[in-house]
Amino acid sequence: MRRGSILQLVGIGLVAGGVAAAVALFVPWLPEPASREAGRIHFVFWFATVICIAIFALVASVIVYSVLRFRAAPDEEDDGPPIHGHTGLEIVWTAVPTALVTAIAIVSGIVLAKDDAAGSNPLRVNVTAQQFAWTFSYPGTKVANVGTLRLPVGRSVVLHLEARDVLHSFWVPEFSQKQDAVPGHPTTVHITPTRVGTYPVICTELCGLGHAYMRTSVTVMQPAAFRRWLAGGGGQAQGGQGQGAQGGGQAGNATFESQGCGSCHTLKAAGATGKVGPDLDNLAADARKAGKPLQAYVHESIVDPNAYVVPGYQQGVMPTTYGTGIPKADLDALVQYLVTSARKGS
Ligand code: CUA
Numbered sequence: 446m447r448r449g450s451i452l453q454l455v456g457i458g459l460v461a462g463g464v465a466a467a468v469a470l471f472v473p474w475l476p477e478p479a480s481r482e483a484g485r486i487h488f489v490f491w492f493a494t495v496i497c498i499a500i501f502a503l504v505a506s507v508i509v510y511s512v513l514r515f516r517a518a519p520d521e522e523d524d525g526p527p528i529h530g531h532t533g534l535e536i537v538w539t540a541v542p543t544a545l546v547t548a549i550a551i552v553s554g555i556v557l558a559k560d561d562a563a564g565s566n567p568l569r570v571n572v573t574a575q576q577f578a579w580t581f582s583y584p585g586t587k588v589a590n591v592g593t594l595r596l597p598v599g600r601s602v603v604l605h606l607e608a609r610d611v612l613h614s615f616w617v618p619e620f621s622q623k624q625d626a627v628p629g630h631p632t633t634v635h636i637t638p639t640r641v642g643t644y645p646v647i648c649t650e651l652c653g654l655g656h657a658y659m660r661t662s663v664t665v666m667q668p669a670a671f672r673r674w675l676a677g678g679g680g681q682a683q684g685g686q687g688q689g690a691q692g693g694g695q696a697g698n699a700t701f702e703s704q705g706c707g708s709c710h711t712l713k714a715a716g717a718t719g720k721v722g723p724d725l726d727n728l729a730a731d732a733r734k735a736g737k738p739l740q741a742y743v744h745e746s747i748v749d750p751n752a753y754v755v756p757g758y759q760q761g762v763m764p765t766t767y768g769t770g771i772p773k774a775d776l777d778a779l780v781q782y783l784v785t786s787a788r789k790g791s
Contacts (some may be wrong), residue, residue, distance in 0.1 A: 462501070479642065480639055481639055489553050561635055563635040564601045570603075571583075575610055576652060578708040579648070583679075589679075592707070595664050598641050606633065611628065611653065612625060618647070622634055641665050643665075645660060648660065700778055
């Protein structure tokens with residue numbers, strides 16, 4: 446091969462590698478990691494990406510060079526020269542990818558093992574997924590069924606996931622890990638938050654019409670603040686609890702929060718802005734349209750949601766499990782809470 450050809454090959458390779466590296470580096474593909482596990486996962490990502498960029502540069506340089514150098518002239522119609530392969534090249538292009546893929550496998554295996562090692566005393570949080578809300582409980586404390594997740598920074602946490610109805614999947618982009626929540630099959634995920642802040646919790650398994658709205662947030666706090674919050678029984682965890690305290694009572698508001706009603710419904714008194722189901726600030730008008738007394742209408746809409754569906758909304762979206770899933774006292778409090786807020790609103 447002429448020296449000029451080699452220089453051309455190297456030049457094309459450098460340009461292709463440079464473009465690929467720029468796309469990898471200057472597009473913000475991943476959020477800033479907020480957990481130790483995410484940091485390790487990002488390392489694997491960049492490890493594999495650097496290898497990919499090198500291979501892309503090599504392949505691109507050979508292709509572009511060949512297209513330019515060996516292009517057939519317009520009047521050229523004879524066959525190319527017969528070629529019988531090249532044993533040395535074949536050994537190289539088998540051995541090098543084998544070594545690279547093995548290296549990626551080993552690095553990934555080490556990271557997976559380290560990410561799963563929760564230590565001897567992780568904080569346990571029970572996570573319940575249902576259409577279309579997340580709820581969180583802290584065993585051994587008074588904090589149960591809160592709608593947003595709170596975690597202390599720097600401590601190993603194991604989330605125990607459970608689904609009440611269909612498959613869901615827990616994902617916080619800043620934590621990099623995803624874990625399915627499966628009915629009847631508990632799963633876990635280990636997280637060590639490293640950065641104080643609030644991040645989105647997203648359902649990343651298509652679970653029904655409200656899937657896109659099945660979101661909440663996780664707040665990573667200083668350990669002392671987290672302990673105070675836990676000792677205080679999880680107070681101030683839920684936006685709008687104060688406003689919901691009168692009429693129907695705190696119990697009704699707590700049930701509204703713990704059942705995740707706000708992820709699908711709007712209710713000003715609870716600070717809820719869901720858009721999947723009817724706006725609960727219009728309950729009084731909807732009851733009139735349905736031709737039913739307000740209280741009976743609210744009760745029926747929870748336990749038998751398909752009996753009457755507000756025009757413009759679809760049949761069969763709201764789960765029919767609330768009638769049996771919510772304890773009677775909580776259900777009564779929830780109905781009262783909604784009825785009171787509807788009377789106040791109209
Ligand atoms: Cu739950 Cu998607």
